[in-house]
Amino acid sequence: MNHLLIFLVLCFISSAMAGEPLLLNKGEYTTINAPIGASVHNSSGKTVQIKDQGASLQLLGKSYGSSQISFGGTKLDVLVTTGSQKTFAQDALAYFRDRPGLIFHAQHPCHLVSGELLRWSDWVALSAMTNSNNGCYTFEAHIAPEITSQVMTQLKRELTKDGLHTPSISLQGKVLVRYSIEMEKSRGQISSLLNPWGLKAEFSEHTISLRPLIRVQIVVAEVSRQMARQLGLSWPGSYAAHLTPQFRLADDWQVTLSALEQSGVGKVLASPSLLTRSGDSAEFLAGGEIPLRVTRYKSRQVSWHKYGVSLKVLPRADHRGYLDVDLSVEVSSPDPGLSSDGLPAFKSHSIKTHFNLKQKSTISLGGLIRNEQGESSSGWPGLSRIPILGYLFSSKEFLENRSEMMIFVTPEIVTSTEDKSLIERPPGHGD
Incomplete structure (x- = not known):
């Protein structure tokens, strides 16, 4: 059991050294190796508590947020978040580790996705991870011109699954989803529908609802x-x-x-x-x-x-x-x-x-x-x-x-x- 725990800690550290943050739950402890006598700097003592144990540092997630720890010429980003968001981030970081295009930024309370969407399947995978972990993220990536038509068709299909009116969708730059002001009464249902895709709805008096003609x-x-x-x-x-x-x-x-x-x-x-x-x-x-x-x-x-x-x-x-x-x-x-x-x-x-x-x-x-x-x-x-x-x-x-x-x-x-x-x-x- 002790050997397994040490292996997991080393995996966390290797990921952090590779540019990925160290993820902690609130109240969770973890230990990382550090040079003996190295100077340690913690950017947010309210978020992460550090205890120097000589050849290692013991970290405690005190409150939700992020902090950067510096020691012996090494910088380590630490994120304290909920259990579901931690699991979501671990799955997403592993998925995009060898896939160019989208960049996953672990944040609290919701993660951030930037970069460029090169494959519709990557967005579908993010949606599935969000649903399975009850997580949330904000999608701010650009859509590659080669798949704009496919993304528009698929996104319209996904956003009308619950029988809602087809919104106005813009894929120029940041993805924007607009509904007519009359749809604001269904804000809760629309938010639940958009959450797996990392999108937020806008309600405008100048937007006309596109409903099927019968x-x-x-x-x-x-x-x-x-x-x-x-x-x-x-x-x-x-x-x-x-x-x-x-x-x-x-x-x-x-x-x-x-x-x-x-x-x-x-x-x-x-x-x-x-x-x-x-x-x-x-x-x-x-x-x-x-x-x-x-x-x-x-x-x-x-x-x-x-x-x-x-x-x-x-x-x-x-x-x-x-x-x-x-x-x-x-x-x-x-x-x-x-x-x-x-x-x-x-x-x-x-x-x-x-x-x-x-x-x-x-x-x-x-x-x-x-x-x-x-x-x-x-x-x-x-x-x-x-x-x-x-x-x-x-x-x-x-x-x-x-x-x-x-x-x-x-x-x-x-x-x-x-x-x-x-x-x-x-x-x-x-x-």
Whole structure:
């Protein structure tokens, strides 16, 4: 055990002699060899306490900080820091000992990294060491021009892992990461994300949040199903063949809906395509407004009630392409049969839902059914009205029309190429 301790001490000293500092925890002792009778100078007695033992010096880390010890023509830098920062520094110094580019400076409370980043993998290694040791450092190195594009791409990917907005990143000189002022509410989350990379966030009113652009295609359709029940004899006026399509969601569901609409068994109520940034809502209304008189004490006011197809969607996206969508749909229309005191009533169908998607796909929503019942009769004129016998010369048809509102939602993240074209050339602008 004693031989192992002596070996570790010698390793510490050899590293220090090679320009690396001697690392101590607060309250930790270590011993170094020194010439007998050599003059010893300690730049900070508050940080390191020295006890001369003749052929050696006993050092004690008293408080956090750094000190330089001189003896016999030798200068030794000593850093007193926490256990996690000590382990982090030892790992980092060993890693960069034979790797040119980055220079690791052991400091308290956070280490410093300077020099030039020649390999993205070196920064990744620093990030891993920070996480494993719960350490911290400040990254002040320059980025080599040859890897600027790679670093920008990889850094953006890393800084949006938690679904945060893409910050503005500058790699000219010192690496700068800026967020819009609205992101300051997420300062804690952003700091945790930047810490492994040795970066600090800046929040500016002049920085615009870069969030994914999401396109949401919505089709609201009303599909009717007829159920008929006949009594007595039927006297058709002409012969006709009818093909009733069986409605199902095909791969190209828009073609299916178009076919249903042409055959008279379906109707597309609305088919908007909405564009919005992740985290922002988009709304759509196809209909109108009806004025309603509101009488209050000593005053009369007019309020406007909207009707038609109303949509509201709130999509969110993260760096993995995962989508989180809140959707509310309402289809309403005036109902004169239920009006009271001159005020119209409204029929309303609504759906509110929330769903998650891993890739572009279509969600089908349904279940809102409306029933309309009617009765019709046909037969020979005169004979069909004879009591009892008229039943044999006529037929009655009880019809029940059932219409189901179905909603098809297809959200997708607009690619960077599409996003750029939308910004540079808005729809309706010519060359």
